[in-house]
Amino acid sequence: MKAQAGGGGMADQRREQMLRAALEVIVERGYPDTRVTDVAERVGASPALVIYYFKTRDQLLTEALRYSEDAWYAAGTRRMAAIETAAGRLEEIIAMTCLPDEDTDANDSWLLWLDLWAQSARNAGVAAVRQKFDERWRETISTLVRAGQESGEFAAVDADDFAVLLSALLDGLAVQIALGDPNVRPEKAFELTVRFAADKLGFAWRGPRGGRHDRN
Amino acid sequence: MKAQAGGGGMADQRREQMLRAALEVIVERGYPDTRVTDVAERVGASPALVIYYFKTRDQLLTEALRYSEDAWYAAGTRRMAAIETAAGRLEEIIAMTCLPDEDTDANDSWLLWLDLWAQSARNAGVAAVRQKFDERWRETISTLVRAGQESGEFAAVDADDFAVLLSALLDGLAVQIALGDPNVRPEKAFELTVRFAADKLGFAWRGPRGGRHDRN
DNA sequence: CAGAGTTGACTGAATGTTCAGTCTAGAAAC
């Protein structure tokens, strides 16, 4: 029964395992209803061990959110690095939030965001995670826009304003998509958003992708 | 539901008092941490009485959310009725979600929305409230757009697509505003959004002005 | 290299608290 410690980095592995388990539970039950016991069960350990690693439930959950956001951001920048045109990179950003994806568990990210926002209102730790993430993301967008402007792909709009607008739009659409609103299908949301961006930034868009994942 | 009418709806008054109290507590503590006792205390009654009226905590909270959304929607349509031009009405809609307001507790609405969304993911009752509210709101926008098109104020864009876009944008901005993101000030959000709408619908906007919601 | 000591991972059984919801019975209204 008891999986005893083997070699050295057991602890780190265990921690990460718990973080991932916590994310699963948060998606299933929601942040406030995620119990230490749930996480413990999922990694085949006792609740006491989870507390042993994270000190408090709140620390576990906050760290789990940070872990998830970091992973999402990293995946995003990794993907964008593989695309040459600014327009293509922008399209990828939009696709990441609008379109479900099989590689990552991006699907879960949406639900996680809802919890992240709701918790941010009262939990300082969570608020910090969100703040950092949002800033980073808007920064990514505005940098991308400036790059496109320098290369002549994009028109001369205010990059920061555009970043605020686009990120807000994506957030709003993500809510609808996460909650499965029948009036806002992912493909539709994607198309509307790209059209919006193309219109604002003045680049031509070649229409909806025949099949997404025409991987570079 | 079993409003016995009879001699003065004391019961109805009590109910509404409790609903309002519940909303206050939800804003302060968040939906999941709102206790029956909190609501009872706020109306100077016993927890047992609150349960007597609402049967379960969940029913109380769900009904409170519905109550709030209905009130917000009603306030919105009431205000719009007083404005003649479609562009003016649209501006009012945007102002309602972006700008803090002294009459209503609209400020609270934003935080309420975050909870509403997060709960919608797992609570069917709350999900129903949200679904209905969103649909109604988008309907309001698209109807307004069509009216503006008939009167020649607005260009011929797809009204439904525009409604999806605008409502998502407003939702996304509401998140930032609700959480007090320093990079997204209310006035800025308002201006960006009106510009977006004016651009899309092809009407002229006379720029930000102190004339509108001047409370100073 | 035996064994004494040390450490890190781990657990089962409390502990204490927090709440939603119930029960009993009294007060008010009709």
Add this chain to the structure above:
DNA sequence: GTTTCTAGACTGAACATTCAGTCAACTCTG
């Protein structure tokens, strides 16, 4: 005098966190 409203005391379950200690794998030391 029955129905409606109300409170106080209580129950029962759910949980986070603590505690005291187990167990195996190490590192010394003589």
